[in-house]
Amino acid sequence: MLGLNKKDTSLLIVVALLTLLAPFILNPFPEGSAMAQFNAGYPDLMQRFVIFGIFAIGFNILFGLTGYLSFGHAAFLGVGSYSAVWMFKLLSYNVIPAIALSVVVAGLFSLLIGFISLRRSGIYFSILTLAFAQMSFALAYSVLSNPKFNLTNGETGLQVYADDPQILQGANAPDLPHLFGLPMRATYTMDVGAWSFDFNAGYYLCAVIMMAVFYLSIRIFRSPFGMMLRAVKSNQQRMNYTGLNSKPYTLAAFVISGMYAGLAGGLMAAMDPLAGAERMQWTASGEVVLMTILGGTGTLIGPVLGAGFIKYFENIFSKINDNVLHSWFAFLPDGLEDAVVFVIHPFIGKGWHLTLGILFMLVVIYLPGGLVEGGQRLLKRFKRKKKDTDDAPSGKTEPAE
Amino acid sequence: MDAILLQILNGLDKGSAYALIALGLTLIFGTLGVVNFAHGALFMIGAFCAVTLQKLLNLSFVTLDETQKDFLGNPLKVETPFIEAWFGPEVGATIIDWSVPLSILFAIPVMLLVGYVMERGLIKHFYKRPHADQILVTFGLAIVLQEIVKYFFGANPIQTPPPDVLSGSVDLGTMVGFDPNAIIYPIWRLVYFGFAVGIIGAVFSFLQFTTFGMVVRAGMADRETVGLLGINIDRRFTIMFGIAAGVAGLAGVMYGPLNPPNYHMGMDFLVLSFVVVVVGGMGSLPGAVLAGFLLGILESFASTTWATTTIPGINQIIIYLVAIIVLLTRPRGLMGRKGVMEE
Numbered sequence: 001m002l003g004l005n006k007k008d009t010s011l012l013i014v015v016a017l018l019t020l021l022a023p024f025i026l027n028p029f030p031e032g033s034a035m036a037q038f039n040a041g042y043p044d045l046m047q048r049f050v051i052f053g054i055f056a057i058g059f060n061i062l063f064g065l066t067g068y069l070s071f072g073h074a075a076f077l078g079v080g081s082y083s084a085v086w087m088f089k090l091l092s093y094n095v096i097p098a099i100a101l102s103v104v105v106a107g108l109f110s111l112l113i114g115f116i117s118l119r120r121s122g123i124y125f126s127i128l129t130l131a132f133a134q135m136s137f138a139l140a141y142s143v144l145s146n147p148k149f150n151l152t153n154g155e156t157g158l159q160v161y162a163d164d165p166q167i168l169q170g171a172n173a174p175d176l177p178h179l180f181g182l183p184m185r186a187t188y189t190m191d192v193g194a195w196s197f198d199f200n201a202g203y204y205l206c207a208v209i210m211m212a213v214f215y216l217s218i219r220i221f222r223s224p225f226g227m228m229l230r231a232v233k234s235n236q237q238r239m240n241y242t243g244l245n246s247k248p249y250t251l252a253a254f255v256i257s258g259m260y261a262g263l264a265g266g267l268m269a270a271m272d273p274l275a276g277a278e279r280m281q282w283t284a285s286g287e288v289v290l291m292t293i294l295g296g297t298g299t300l301i302g303p304v305l306g307a308g309f310i311k312y313f314e315n316i317f318s319k320i321n322d323n324v325l326h327s328w329f330a331f332l333p334d335g336l337e338d339a340v341v342f343v344i345h346p347f348i349g350k351g352w353h354l355t356l357g358i359l360f361m362l363v364v365i366y367l368p369g370g371l372v373e374g375g376q377r378l379l380k381r382f383k384r385k386k387k388d389t390d391d392a393p394s395g396k397t398e399p400a401e
Numbered sequence: 402m403d404a405i406l407l408q409i410l411n412g413l414d415k416g417s418a419y420a421l422i423a424l425g426l427t428l429i430f431g432t433l434g435v436v437n438f439a440h441g442a443l444f445m446i447g448a449f450c451a452v453t454l455q456k457l458l459n460l461s462f463v464t465l466d467e468t469q470k471d472f473l474g475n476p477l478k479v480e481t482p483f484i485e486a487w488f489g490p491e492v493g494a495t496i497i498d499w500s501v502p503l504s505i506l507f508a509i510p511v512m513l514l515v516g517y518v519m520e521r522g523l524i525k526h527f528y529k530r531p532h533a534d535q536i537l538v539t540f541g542l543a544i545v546l547q548e549i550v551k552y553f554f555g556a557n558p559i560q561t562p563p564p565d566v567l568s569g570s571v572d573l574g575t576m577v578g579f580d581p582n583a584i585i586y587p588i589w590r591l592v593y594f595g596f597a598v599g600i601i602g603a604v605f606s607f608l609q610f611t612t613f614g615m616v617v618r619a620g621m622a623d624r625e626t627v628g629l630l631g632i633n634i635d636r637r638f639t640i641m642f643g644i645a646a647g648v649a650g651l652a653g654v655m656y657g658p659l660n661p662p663n664y665h666m667g668m669d670f671l672v673l674s675f676v677v678v679v680v681g682g683m684g685s686l687p688g689a690v691l692a693g694f695l696l697g698i699l700e701s702f703a704s705t706t707w708a709t710t711t712i713p714g715i716n717q718i719i720i721y722l723v724a725i726i727v728l729l730t731r732p733r734g735l736m737g738r739k740g741v742m743e744e
Contacts, residue, residue: 067533069533116725119729123532123536123679123683124679124732126536127679127724128724128728130676131676134721135717135718135721138721139717142713142714142717144714146713282672283668286540289540293537351548351552353544353548354545354552357541357542357545357547360537360541361523361538361541361542365526365538
C-alpha cells in the first residue's frame, strides 16, 4: 500500500491507530481513581508526544542514517517557532501559513548551517553545529530583540499583541491559533462511565501531520537515497573512492531533518502562540539526542517511542511526590516504608533528570539499539522459550514444508 | 593603552578557566582517545569540593549565652564553629577565612579518586566504541553528576568568598606608570591567573621532565609499541585521567570566588571548552592552553562598549564565530597535529 511493503504498511497502520486512538489508550484509568495520575490523555501532553515525535523522526533521518551527530538541532526548532509566531502577528491566526513558513525558514536556515558544518565530520561536525546553535540562541536572546529591530522579543519571548497588523485576520475568526475557524484549543470531552476522554483539535492536527511525516520517513528509509545515506554511515571513505560525492546527500539529509525540526517548532507555536529563545539552547538539542538514542537510532519507530517515553515519564515522575510514595508503600512496616521512600526520593519529582540520566547511560552502555532493540531481544527470548517448552514435552512432529 | 591592558587582564581569568579545562580535555583525548563530555561536571565537582569544605568548617554547636538577652528576654543562642572551639577563635576564624585555598588540599584526593573511578568504572569500556557513543555516555554521566550535586546542594548558587586579604582590588596601573584608577583589578583574579599558570606549568613539566611523563608521551605517540616494550600503558593512562580530572577540579575550586558555584556551571563551561579544544587543535596540549587564553581575552575585548556598539551582540557570539572560522580555514585547529582525529 502506498508504495510500502507489507511490513512497513502494517507498521504505519499500527502507528496511525495508536496516534488516532491515543485519547483512549493514554487514559486507561477512571477519573478520580488512585491510578488516574498515570493517565496521560490530556491535550497538552498528547500534543507534546507527537510534536517531539516529529522532531525526533527528523533528527533520526540525519543521525540514524548518516551517523552525523548534530548537537544543534534545537536551533531549527526555535527558528520554526519564531517564524510561525511572526506569521500569526503579520497575517492571521490561521495555522497553515504559519506552519508552512516555519518549515521553509527552518529549511533555508539548515541549508546555510549544513553547508558550512558538513565540511567537517565526526566530533568537529558536532562542535560546529553546537557552536551555530549556541550562537543563534545568544543572538535570539539578546541582539535580535533590540528596540529598533525586534525580531525575537528577547527574554519575554515572541507573542502576538493586540496592535499587531494581522492583515488577513477576519472579523469572526477566533482570537487564537485556528485551522480555518477551528480553534486549536477546542476540546471535545467524552464521558464514558467513570472515564473521560479528551479529543483535542490541535492534537489531531499534529497527529495527522505526524503520520504524514512518518510515512515520508519510511519512504526515505527505503529509497535509494536512504541507502546512500546508510552508505555514508558505514564507510564514507569507500563511497568517495567509488567516485561518488557524498556531500549533496548528507546536505539533503541535514536539510530534511532541519525542516522536520522546523515543522515541530511551528506546531509548538501553533499549539501555544509563544516562542522563546530557550527552545534553541543546547540542552534542548541534547534532549532530542536522548530521545532518538533511547528509542533506537536508525530504526523507524524508535524516535517516536523515545520521544513518547521521555515526555510521558517526565510528566509522571515530576508529579509523584513523597506522599504518593507513602501511599504506595503503605503495606510495608513503618520503618521499612520510610526507608524505601527515602531511597526513591532523589529520583522523583525534581529529581527526574537524575533518573533520565541514569536510564540514558544504561541504554548507551547495555542497549546501544535503544528500546527497539530491547523489545526485539525480549521478543526473541520469549519466542525461544516458548519454542523450547513446545518442543520438549509435546513431541509433536512438524510437517515438512 | 591602559584600556587595552585592562581588557587583556579581564580576559585572563576566564581564559585561565578555559585553558585549564581544555588542558584536561586534551590530556584525556590525547592519551585515551576519549571525547569526555563529563569534563565540565568535573570542573563543577571541584567547585563543590570548596563548598563542602566551607560547610564542614562552618559546622557549629549552639551554646546559650546567659549574659546577652534577645528581644524576648531569653538567653541569646550563640553558634560557635567547632573549628574555633578546637583551635581557639583566632586560628579557627583564619582557617574558615582561608577555606577556598584549603579546599585545594581537600579537592586533590577527591578529584583523583573521582577520575580514577570514572575511568575504571565506565570509560574503560568505551575505548573500542565509536566516538558518538563516548560522547553520549559521558553526556549522560554529566547529567547524572550534575543532578546528584543539585540534589545535595540545591539549585541556587552558593557563595564561596575568597580570604579577606585577597578579596579586595589592587591598582595595577600605578605600578607600571599609568594614572591612578586606570587599571583596578580584583586580587583574586590575579591569584587565579597565577594559579592556572602554575598548574599548567606543573602539568607540562610533569610530562616533559619525569620518566612517567616520558612514557605517557610515548604512549600518546604510539600506544601499541609502548605496550610491546612491556610497559603497562593502560595503568598510566588511567592515572593521567585522574590528573586531568584533578586539573579540572582545581580549576573549579579556585573559580568559586569569581562566580558562585551552581550545579550547571560545568555545562556552561563545557561547551566553550570544547570549542577551545577544537580551536587549539585536538590532541595538542600547547594549543589548548594557547586557545584558552586567546579566546578568553578575545571575549573580553568583544565585551567592551566600543565593540558592542559597533557590532551588537558580538560579545555573545565571538567565541563561536572564531571557532567556525578556524575550523573552516584551519581544520586541524591552531596547533593541531597531523593524523589526530581526522576523519
